[in-house]
Amino acid sequence: MIRDSISAGPMSPEAIRAAADGLDPALFEPAAFDASAGERGGYSDYSYWRSTARGFLKNRVALFFLVLLVALLAFTFVQPLLPGQKSPTKIHIDPATGMQYRNVEPCAEFWFGTNTIGQDLWSRIWSGTRTSLMIGLIVGAVEMLVGIGFGAIWGYVRRLDGVITEIYNVLNNIPTTIVLMLLSYILRPSFKTMVIAMCATGWLGLARFVRNQIVIIRDREYNLASRCLGTPTRRIILKNLLPYLVSVIMLQTALSIPGTIGWEVFLTYIGLGLPVSIPSLGNLVNEGRQIMMSPELRYQLLFPTVVLSMITISFYVLGNAFSDASDPRNHV
Amino acid sequence: MLKYTVRRLLQSLVTLLIVVSAVFLLMRLLPIEGYFGDGYDKLSESQREAVLQKMGLLDPWYAQLGSFYAGLLRGDLGASTIYRQDVPVLQVIAPRIPYSMRFGLVAIAIALVAGLAMGVSMAKHKGRAMDKLWTGYVVFVNAVPLAVYLLFIQLYMTELLGLPLLFDKYRPSSWILPALSMSLGSIAGYAMWMRRYMVDELNKDYIRLAMAKGLPRSTIMVRHVMRNAYVPMAQYLPASILMTISGSIYIESLYSIPGMGGLLVDVIQRQDNPMVQGLVLIFSSIGIVGLFLGDLLMALFDPRIKLAKSEASR
Numbered sequence: 329m330i331r332d333s334i335s336a337g338p339m340s341p342e343a344i345r346a347a348a349d350g351l352d353p354a355l356f357e358p359a360a361f362d363a364s365a366g367e368r369g370g371y372s373d374y375s376y377w378r379s380t381a382r383g384f385l386k387n388r389v390a391l392f393f394l395v396l397l398v399a400l401l402a403f404t405f406v407q408p409l410l411p412g413q414k415s416p417t418k419i420h421i422d423p424a425t426g427m428q429y430r431n432v433e434p435c436a437e438f439w440f441g442t443n444t445i446g447q448d449l450w451s452r453i454w455s456g457t458r459t460s461l462m463i464g465l466i467v468g469a470v471e472m473l474v475g476i477g478f479g480a481i482w483g484y485v486r487r488l489d490g491v492i493t494e495i496y497n498v499l500n501n502i503p504t505t506i507v508l509m510l511l512s513y514i515l516r517p518s519f520k521t522m523v524i525a526m527c528a529t530g531w532l533g534l535a536r537f538v539r540n541q542i543v544i545i546r547d548r549e550y551n552l553a554s555r556c557l558g559t560p561t562r563r564i565i566l567k568n569l570l571p572y573l574v575s576v577i578m579l580q581t582a583l584s585i586p587g588t589i590g591w592e593v594f595l596t597y598i599g600l601g602l603p604v605s606i607p608s609l610g611n612l613v614n615e616g617r618q619i620m621m622s623p624e625l626r627y628q629l630l631f632p633t634v635v636l637s638m639i640t641i642s643f644y645v646l647g648n649a650f651s652d653a654s655d656p657r658n659h660v
Numbered sequence: 661m662l663k664y665t666v667r668r669l670l671q672s673l674v675t676l677l678i679v680v681s682a683v684f685l686l687m688r689l690l691p692i693e694g695y696f697g698d699g700y701d702k703l704s705e706s707q708r709e710a711v712l713q714k715m716g717l718l719d720p721w722y723a724q725l726g727s728f729y730a731g732l733l734r735g736d737l738g739a740s741t742i743y744r745q746d747v748p749v750l751q752v753i754a755p756r757i758p759y760s761m762r763f764g765l766v767a768i769a770i771a772l773v774a775g776l777a778m779g780v781s782m783a784k785h786k787g788r789a790m791d792k793l794w795t796g797y798v799v800f801v802n803a804v805p806l807a808v809y810l811l812f813i814q815l816y817m818t819e820l821l822g823l824p825l826l827f828d829k830y831r832p833s834s835w836i837l838p839a840l841s842m843s844l845g846s847i848a849g850y851a852m853w854m855r856r857y858m859v860d861e862l863n864k865d866y867i868r869l870a871m872a873k874g875l876p877r878s879t880i881m882v883r884h885v886m887r888n889a890y891v892p893m894a895q896y897l898p899a900s901i902l903m904t905i906s907g908s909i910y911i912e913s914l915y916s917i918p919g920m921g922g923l924l925v926d927v928i929q930r931q932d933n934p935m936v937q938g939l940v941l942i943f944s945s946i947g948i949v950g951l952f953l954g955d956l957l958m959a960l961f962d963p964r965i966k967l968a969k970s971e972a973s974r
Contacts, residue, residue: 498675501948505906510940514689590805599929620815637804644803
């Protein structure tokens with residue numbers, strides 16, 4: 329109707345009004361968001377997770393480390409339930425002499441030997457691995473939540489971009505080591521302190537990665553289209569943006585666990601670690617370090633570090649392999 | 661360039677101000693017992709009050725912050741309470757600065773040279789044994805905690821190579837291992853940056869053209885590829901500075917180097933609050949200044965940077 333009049337040449341305002349009056353006013357209402365329409369799409373055989381799994385399974389090295397890590401983790405948590413396991417904190421005493429079993433070399437009774445005060449190293453190592461993994465998993469989960477949340481807001485809300493970037497620049501200027509040391513120095517050494525200190529520093533890197541990715545993809549055509557069609561911001565972030573970030577997020581989270589274990593060892597070394605009564609990988613490495621100058625006692629340093637390295641290397645390799653496999657750009 | 665420098669300088673100053681204030685206020689959260697050392701139980705309530713009054717610890721926090729800044733301007737960071745009683749903090753730290761500086765700079769220089777060489781050799785033998793060997797090294801250095809592998813280097817390399825276990829300023833051979841240890845992490849970082857850059861660059865059309873027209877490979881390398889290699893080099897520099905600072909704290913303590921890092925570990929273990937505060941401030945300032953210089957260097961090499969706005973994209 330209007331098009332006809334336009335093609336007919338210039339119109340008077342009255343004529344336009346008259347033409348517009350004839351239209352249904354409902355046409356000019358903003359359309360409501362329709363969730364079912366959002367799911368409509370063409371048929372495709374493509375499945376994100378199936379493609380990811382296919383890419384991952386092709387990687388032989390990653391498969392090896394996957395098996396190793398699953399076995400290690402399963403054993404770590406099952407070990408105290410197995411028959412014949414000793415308590416990690418009990419000091420063993422020789423019934424014949426009444427003396428402690430100090431520095432017993434690995435043997436049938438004590439598989440990894442005993443430490444300087446007669447505790448069983450085998451059960452201490454698995455107990456310590458449990459403690460360190462607990463810290464790693466808690467810190468990793470918190471980092472992931474805070475990092476994604478903060479990064480998403482930082483990248484998506486333009487008005488906040490400048491402010492948060494400045495805050496980031498301030499925080500990023502200080503070496504992580506210094507922040508960690510300062511926080512653990514001010515709070516008293518404990519499990520909670522360690523978790524708080526590491527959570528306070530770790531989310532920063534992930535938030536920046538998420539932010540950069542979101543800035544890159546938020547104005548792509550499909551997101552513009554979504555916004556024009558009235559999709560709520562929450563849905564745009566959850567459905568349009570975050571799936572793109574799976575590979576970055578998984579990589580950062582997988583790398584944060586070996587990182588956390590490493591920081592724990594470092595903080596224990598400078599005397600800000602967990603209390604010595606709690607076995608942890610940091611405490612074990614530190615105990616082993618104190619006696620490393622006598623070669624016959626080095627097994628006390630060697631065993632914990634071998635277990636620790638197997639765990640951190642597995643997480644590192646798996647994180648990288650999974651990130652490659654889950655990146656949609658590598659999918660066929 | 662001037663505009664960028666001024667803006668970046670202002671930013672660094674603001675950062676420094678915020679960090680100094682934050683560290684100072686955080687340190688106020690510590691229990692006051694920490695300021696007395698072993699003598700806490702021997703003093704009566706009024707004597708404690710008098711000591712705290714003298715140190716200004718009973719004033720409201722803004723007054724403390726004010727007098728702290730006033731002291732800072734005079735170059736006064738307070739006095740040590742436990743490590744060396746009543747000696748000014750700066751006087752304890754000053755003789756240690758040259759050691760830390762020397763080790764840090766040498767480590768960064770080694771990392772640059774070795775890392776770039778490693779990256780080039782990885783890209784050149786991409787997918788072959790050499791590449792896999794160095795990739796294994798990079799994975800190892802990144803995956804195994806620094807606190808663990810550095811300990812083993814100290815333990816076994818000293819035996820293997822017959823080098824001294826601890827630092828001794830009259831024996832140059834005792835300098836080798838600490839300096840190398842400090843650079844290991846950065847070497848891996850540089851190597852990865854360099855490898856990625858070379859692989860990307862060698863696939864570009866202008867290199868293909870150069871090959872197609874029959875230029876010798878060495879000429880392509882020298883004339884085209886290496887000329888732009890300072891970009892990945894400069895990009896990793898800030899991260900490598902921060903990494904060297906972190907590493908130096910652990911390594912100086914391991915080898916008993918009389919530098920600031922070893923001192924920080926010492927005073928933390930002895931709970932000397934003014935010393936911890938002073939050293940944390942110095943290390944944070946080094947971080948800020950290091951990143952500032954690194955960014956300037958980057959802008960000098962890569963003109964695109966001073967035109968781009970987003971500092972966070974680093």
